[in-house]
Amino acid sequence: MKILIVGNGGREHALLWQLKRDAPSARFYATRPNPGMAPLAEAVDLAPTDVEGLANWAEGQGITLTVVGPEIPLARGVADVFRKRGLPLFGPSASAARIESSKAFAKDLMKRVGVPTAAYRCFRRWSEAEAYIQEAGAPLVVKASGLAAGKGAIVCSTTEEALEAARSMLDEGAFGEAGSEVVVEEFMQGEELSIFGVTDGRHVTLLLPSQDHKRIGEGDTGPNTGGMGAYAPIPLATPDRLDEARERIFLPVLDALERSACPFRGLLYAGLMATDEGLKVVEFNCRFGDPEAQVVLPLMDGPLLELLVAVARGGSIAGAEASSSSGTALNTVLASEGYPGSYEKGRPITIPPELEERSDLLVFHAGTRMDESEGLVTAGGRVLSVVGLGPDLERARATSLEGAEAIQFQGKTFRSDIGWRALEPESAGADG
Numbered sequence: 001m002k003i004l005i006v007g008n009g010g011r012e013h014a015l016l017w018q019l020k021r022d023a024p025s026a027r028f029y030a031t032r033p034n035p036g037m038a039p040l041a042e043a044v045d046l047a048p049t050d051v052e053g054l055a056n057w058a059e060g061q062g063i064t065l066t067v068v069g070p071e072i073p074l075a076r077g078v079a080d081v082f083r084k085r086g087l088p089l090f091g092p093s094a095s096a097a098r099i100e101s102s103k104a105f106a107k108d109l110m111k112r113v114g115v116p117t118a119a120y121r122c123f124r125r126w127s128e129a130e131a132y133i134q135e136a137g138a139p140l141v142v143k144a145s146g147l148a149a150g151k152g153a154i155v156c157s158t159t160e161e162a163l164e165a166a167r168s169m170l171d172e173g174a175f176g177e178a179g180s181e182v183v184v185e186e187f188m189q190g191e192e193l194s195i196f197g198v199t200d201g202r203h204v205t206l207l208l209p210s211q212d213h214k215r216i217g218e219g220d221t222g223p224n225t226g227g228m229g230a231y232a233p234i235p236l237a238t239p240d241r242l243d244e245a246r247e248r249i250f251l252p253v254l255d256a257l258e259r260s261a262c263p264f265r266g267l268l269y270a271g272l273m274a275t276d277e278g279l280k281v282v283e284f285n286c287r288f289g290d291p292e293a294q295v296v297l298p299l300m301d302g303p304l305l306e307l308l309v310a311v312a313r314g315g316s317i318a319g320a321e322a323s324s325s326s327g328t329a330l331n332t333v334l335a336s337e338g339y340p341g342s343y344e345k346g347r348p349i350t351i352p353p354e355l356e357e358r359s360d361l362l363v364f365h366a367g368t369r370m371d372e373s374e375g376l377v378t379a380g381g382r383v384l385s386v387v388g389l390g391p392d393l394e395r396a397r398a399t400s401l402e403g404a405e406a407i408q409f410q411g412k413t414f415r416s417d418i419g420w421r422a423l424e425p426e427s428a429g430a431d432g
């Protein structure tokens with residue numbers, strides 16, 4: 001078996017690591033693998049967005065399964081190109097990926113089929129957005145409709161902030177083309193959870209629910225990032241809530257996509273809010289979440305590979321279950337100083353070798369690079385994911401933090417409170 005992983009961040013390192021556990025004798029390839037992935041996969045020097053180049057390469061090599069990590073190649077139609085040539089790829093078509101690449105599309109679809117989500121309006125003109133925001137009043141959430149690397153949603157506690165956010169997107173081109181359409185949403189109160197559903201377009205197998213921490217600062221403060229840490233499983237995801245997610249959210253959305261002639265085959269990620277009125281959708285993504293994949297995948301003991309192969313070949317996963325071990329995983333993301341704003345790159349990283357030998361700790365690389373003279377250096381905003389594994393959340397957190405503290409680079413920035421809503425529920429309650 002020959003498996004190609006498209007992408008080279010923390011999520012793709014975790015995917016590669018997990019698939020290698022499922023199929024130790026398979027040959028693995030990855031597009032421009034980061035230094036953590038490099039020992040596990042042969043390098044393919046193609047950009048993840050070079051969809052034609054990837055298809056040519058995969059066809060020439062006889063690749064049995066291609067797994068796409070990031071959203072941009074999917075939005076650009078990598079799955080369509082592969083499917084047209086009969087090449088098995090795990091990931092949705094560009095038209096199904098609109099569930100992530102156009103928030104306006106996702107919101108309209110949910111409204112049409114009655115999937116619970118925040119009340120909203122979409123705007124392309126600043127004057128219309130302005131009038132609506134003045135009338136609706138804060139709190140509001142203003143979102144760039146297109147892809148913005150997790151940074152395009154601005155939670156506004158005052159009407160002035162909301163006006164400023166919408167004006168910057170519609171009038172000043174903040175987020176470029178992605179912000180040329182803006183979604184203005186009602187602010188939802190509640191705790192968030194992320195659920196991954198592997199789907200063949202009709203049936204869905206839910207993986208272990210997790211919780212991301214999107215804000216840069218401790219106690220969930222400051223601007224949104226791509227995600228500063230995650231843990232799984234989460235007490236919030238009771239069996240009743242999982243049933244609710246499957247019946248009221250995943251299945252109606254999959255059915256609506258299939259009826260619109262764009263069945264979703266791949267990984268549907270639902271970002272949900274547990275509100276007093278039940279679960280509501282915050283967003284959908286068309287791929288595994290990052291940093292959630294780094295905790296959900298290592299806990300899986302049912303073979304991920306079988307599910308991905310079945311979906312990639314256009315088969316059915318009816319009745320398939322995903323089983324997970326009874327432990328807990330917690331991921332602390334080590335970021336560059338300044339992230340999610342501007343930051344410097346090229347800072348040397350030291351990872352004590354004993355960390356790599358521990359069976360209760362995993363270090364997944366994201367923004368790292370091997371420099372000829374300096375060795376391992378920082379090369380992105382989110383640099384490393386340090387995953388602690390343990391019998392419970394306390395132990396998983398302590399292990400993850402031990403690793404986070406032991407790894408060194410100048411400007412290292414991380415949250416030491418990942419999992420706080422479960423570990424310190426009283427302070428979470430005070431926050432609402």
Ligand code: AMP
Nearest residue numbers: 118141153185186187188214271282283
């Ligand atoms: P999104 O890019 O849509 O996932 O939004 C990023 C983050 O902004 C979410 O994970 C939430 O923390 C927050 N957020 C987005 N929409 C809402 C909403 N309607 N109400 C409250 N918080 C929101």
Ligand code: GLY
Nearest residue numbers: 212227289290291
């Ligand atoms: N963790 C959020 C995302 O992957 O979009």
